[in-house]
Amino acid sequence: MVRALLLLLLLAGCAGRRDYPSLLPRTIETRNDAEPVRPAAIAQPDSALDAKIAEARAALERSAKSFTPYAERATGLVARAKEAPAGSEAWLDAQAALADLDILRAESSARTSDLELLTIERAAAVAPPYPALDAAYAEAKAQLEAQEARITALTQQLPTK
Numbered sequence: 001m002v003r004a005l006l007l008l009l010l011l012a013g014c015a016g017r018r019d020y021p022s023l024l025p026r027t028i029e030t031r032n033d034a035e036p037v038r039p040a041a042i043a044q045p046d047s048a049l050d051a052k053i054a055e056a057r058a059a060l061e062r063s064a065k066s067f068t069p070y071a072e073r074a075t076g077l078v079a080r081a082k083e084a085p086a087g088s089e090a091w092l093d094a095q096a097a098l099a100d101l102d103i104l105r106a107e108s109s110a111r112t113s114d115l116e117l118l119t120i121e122r123a124a125a126v127a128p129p130y131p132a133l134d135a136a137y138a139e140a141k142a143q144l145e146a147q148e149a150r151i152t153a154l155t156q157q158l159p160t161k
Contacts, residue, residue, distance in 0.1 A: 041128035052118060053136045056111045060140050063107045070100050071150055078154045086159050094158055098151060105147045112140040 074097035081094035115137040122130060 043128045043130045059111045067104045108144045112144045
């Protein structure tokens with residue numbers, strides 16, 4: 001009986017109470033924290049930048065045209081130097097040919113760096129991407145990597161002793 005009376009008093013206390021929190025979502029729980037969608041900025045034509053890109057592309061093209069015959073010559077000299085000991089006449093000729101290739105690679109590296117600097121400057125100015133610049137930089141980087149790979153492959157074929 002005491003238990004029933006105690007239970008009845010507890011239930012009666014809860015029935016009159018109306019300050020309990022609602023189970024509905026609160027305002028903070030329904031807000032959207034996603035970044036607002038902003039339209040992509042479109043780069044405006046820039047004749048000065050286009051001229052710099054064209055100049056770099058022309059220099060890269062000259063470097064690529066020069067690199068091919070020098071690489072073929074170096075390949076032949078390295079093939080002859082494989083059979084000769086390090087320090088021999090054939091080995092020295094191959095090293096000189098590889099040095100010539102490295103000079104041409106340095107030209108490609110300089111033009112790639114120029115294009116990369118232009119890209120960095122645009123990003124620092126919070127300018128929209130410039131498709132012609134991005135494409136030229138990607139091409140320059142690919143050319144540079146191909147030249148470096150060719151030089152490395154030829155260098156590794158030379159005897160060290």
